[in-house]
Amino acid sequence: TQRTLVLLKPDTVRRGLVGEVIGRFEAKGLSLVAMELRTIDAAKADEHYAEHVERDFYPPLRAFVTSGPLVAMVLEGDEAIEVVRALNGATDGRKAAPGTIRGDLSLSNRENLVHGSDSPESAEREIKIWFPGL
Ligand code: ATP
Numbered sequence: 096t097q098r099t100l101v102l103l104k105p106d107t108v109r110r111g112l113v114g115e116v117i118g119r120f121e122a123k124g125l126s127l128v129a130m131e132l133r134t135i136d137a138a139k140a141d142e143h144y145a146e147h148v149e150r151d152f153y154p155p156l157r158a159f160v161t162s163g164p165l166v167a168m169v170l171e172g173d174e175a176i177e178v179v180r181a182l183n184g185a186t187d188g189r190k191a192a193p194g195t196i197r198g199d200l201s202l203s204n205r206e207n208l209v210h211g212s213d214s215p216e217s218a219e220r221e222i223k224i225w226f227p228g229l
Pocket of ligand 1: 147152156185186204205206207209210211212213
């Protein structure tokens with residue numbers, strides 16, 4: 096079994112899609128280990144997106160992820176990291192396959208509803224950032 100850090104970004108909360116998205120993870124069989132509604136500041140965004148802070152797309156991404164409450168959670172299950180990323184779909188909602196969260200619900204490259212850790216090392220790092228007590 097494996098744990099992964101998932102964010103339902105502020106667009107998910109704003110659009111009233113929290114239940115829809117969590118429902119997909121639960122229906123798949125993943126278990127909730129921790130969950131919290133939180134509004135983050137720029138420093139927290141920079142810590143989470145450390146690998147992207149120098150990228151051209153980062154300033155608007157930082158503005159977006161700090162624009163309102165998001166839901167942070169830890170999900171657990173067999174191969175949870177890969178399973179969550181498959182459910183999320185490709186980064187760009189316009190190109191993500193139908194049937195995925197982004198493919199069904201997002202029409203944006205930035206406001207793409209969800210984040211999921213991309214490797215066991217990222218999951219460990221991100222879980223420490225968001226849920227230091229776990
Ligand atoms: P995440 O890490 O959030 O699960 P991802 O791994 O699919 O998404 P990354 O390449 O790590 O995507 O980019 C992180 C986030 O930055 C994306 O989810 C998206 O919100 C934003 N992003 C990435 N590329 C672009 C871009 N070209 N233009 C605007 N926003 C972007």
